Amino acid sequence: MRILYFAWLRQKTGIAEETVSPPETVRDVAGLIAWLAVQSPGHADAFAQARQVRAAVNQEFARPGDPVAPGDEVAFFPPVTGG
Amino acid sequence: MRILYFAWLRQKTGIAEETVSPPETVRDVAGLIAWLAVQSPGHADAFAQARQVRAAVNQEFARPGDPVAPGDEVAFFPPVTGG
Amino acid sequence: MEPRIRVQEEPFDAAAEMAALSEGRTDVGGLASFIGLCRADDGLAALVLEHYPGMTERAIGRIVAEAVERWPLTGCTVIHRVGRIRPGEGIVLVLAASAHRAAALESCGFLIDWLKTRAPFWKREEFADGDDRWVEARDTDDAAAARWDAPRP
């Protein structure tokens, strides 16, 4: 599973992209966040403000209950501020 | 009193501008229209579709009951279609 | 903020007018524009726009003043052409600039809606076959203008 981080989530994790293999118990976005958040102090910091974290699965905005599976591209970022 | 005609009111009266001296009984826009309408067949034609005639007194949009007085500039025209 | 208002026969240069409201400035966050153009519907050969010199400038000035009172604008431009206009040419240009996008967009919409119903212009259509007719005012334009009658919430 390919994970991307943008904006301050990229800065806090210290990485723009990583490939991970979460256990089978990780089935949705919320579960993936819970698992990623304990991978390093940087990850913990990035996911600490849970309400400020948004996700996309395979380049579509996703909600905490949306499923994730091996092979997915999952991105985490703050609320968008373009325009 | 200076009278201006625009668009099809100008075409129907055959004049763009005229100076008139209506009797003292002509005190408002509606009274002026009634008096002008009998001045010539062209005037009658121009004012025949009363609901399609708009007026301005001294370059401000005016309603039938708005006063007119000697020295005023009064214009008649169809509903505006700019923009 | 000095509004730029012009009634003219010549075509306008939208790009130059937009630059005039934004170039060299760092207080403009949004620049909204609307250009009304002459379409060639039903074999139209030209539009001929007549206006009421004197009252026109006054009416546009009042509409712009209303916009300036309602929205915090950093710039505002209204150019309306008169005379003969060919299909594909611009008829009217409205620009509104503000620190914030909502003010720019809303005031731009307000300006064109009120211009269409409160400024003394009349359009005559000339057709390729020699026919011509005066354009009739449309209820939809009155409705669009009426949206702005009530004070904003």
Place this chain on the structure above:
Amino acid sequence: MEPRIRVQEEPFDAAAEMAALSEGRTDVGGLASFIGLCRADDGLAALVLEHYPGMTERAIGRIVAEAVERWPLTGCTVIHRVGRIRPGEGIVLVLAASAHRAAALESCGFLIDWLKTRAPFWKREEFADGDDRWVEARDTDDAAAARWDAPRP
């Protein structure tokens, strides 16, 4: 109607883009545009825009497709810059052309409102004193975007 969508580092040429939607055509009655510009508030030295390559183009494409479905557009252009943007420079350009002005104006407002809330861009502010901070999303932007959620009456 082929929408023109671009995500680029270089400044855009609004005049050229507007001409591309109107020149040589006689079916365009209204051309609405919105340009979002970088202000120099509070000593801002530059904005740095980050995005999600791939998803960005997809998200903008979807927003434009929604506009095309809702309004009868003859043309539509969205250009969003990324990278470092200085005060006074354009950030985003939205153009909407239609036979009718309401469609052009409404769809232009819709496009910028949804772009601000549904396309994966993030702004970082760099200040003259060396400070920097990520811009936070604003409730007013969400509210503006939500206006378009319900089907139009």
